[in-house]
Amino acid sequence: MRIPEQIQRLAVITAVIIVGVLVARFLLIPRSLISDELHRASTIQRENARPIKFAGSSACQDCHEDKTSQMRKGYHKNLSCEGCHGPAVRHTEDPMGVKPPAPRDRKFCPLCHGYDASRPTGFPQINPTVHNPIKPCITCHNPHDPVPRQVPQSCSACHAQIQRTTAVSSHALLRCTTCHNVPAQHRKTPRSALPSKPESRAFCGSCHGKESAQKDAPKVDLTNHGSTYLCWQCHYPHLPEGRG
Template sequence: MPRYLVRLIIIFVLGAVAVLAIRQFMVPASFYQLGHYRASVLPEVAAQEPVYAGHAACEECHGDVLEVKEKGRHTGLSCEVCHGAAATHAADPSSTKPFTELDRSFCLVCHEKNISRPAGFPMVDGLAHNIKEDCRKCHKPHSPSPNKGEEK
């Protein structure tokens, strides 16, 4: 067998050995233990602190707001849908304050006209409906039916 062929075969064998060796390093120890994923990821995920406080936590201090919300059409929405994750605020109210989403594009995520939404769902054409106006001028987010007095 010519010398170059022997060298080529050696390179391929070394390459194959290198790939297998690298694989030994790269496959996490618990990978195939429970399936095609790292088994050790389960305790890692479980150990994570929840970032959402949950509806009940808001109710403890903000009963007045919830009273309004329960009578309105946003009653099914959790507070943290619009105010963001609030676990740190619930744990220590003075440490952080939940933000309030003010941009009209946020309202349009649910209320933009879209043929695939259920019949009767309140929708507007974002490019035609009081364009550039803040939605809150006519709709109160906690009880969002239009303010008839102000609407022409």
């Protein structure tokens, strides 16, 4: 039986292609372009020649045992030291001469914790523009052992809403009892012993008046600021920055 002519032609073309590829592969293209051993060797050489920048978290342990053990049990246990402090190999070689930077700025933590719909459900996220917008994150959260800052349980059991509001306001660091005298009995039979509430402009003035020694609190002139109205007719005391 004869093989049909078109198949013969196809066979010739196929043979020419195969031979062509083989010739190119083994004779025309220089070995240095093909050989992966050569490539690997030179890549390894090149990478080895780069200075090492990261020391690895275990390197920090020798000298910063306190931080390492604090981190190990907290929410940040899976983070690497140098993820926040930057490459620190030169610091491990010359601890006093080269100090790694610490990210104390508010902009840093939201890189991971700023609200972003694509993050996994349940990952703790905040909206940096409303989550206590003034102070650095580390005023309230220890970077090596962050816990959601607990608002005093003694009040939140019943006043959860107020407590959560205050917790992220510019009054977050004030205690409830700075402004309210709370009789012990209030926690058992709340209505029979109500806490006091501030009564005068002078009360807020003790921190916000021009003469006040409280240095963190912004100052206003009590004689004319807000006329003679009570301060909380305009400022909600548990979220004073929201002005009515």
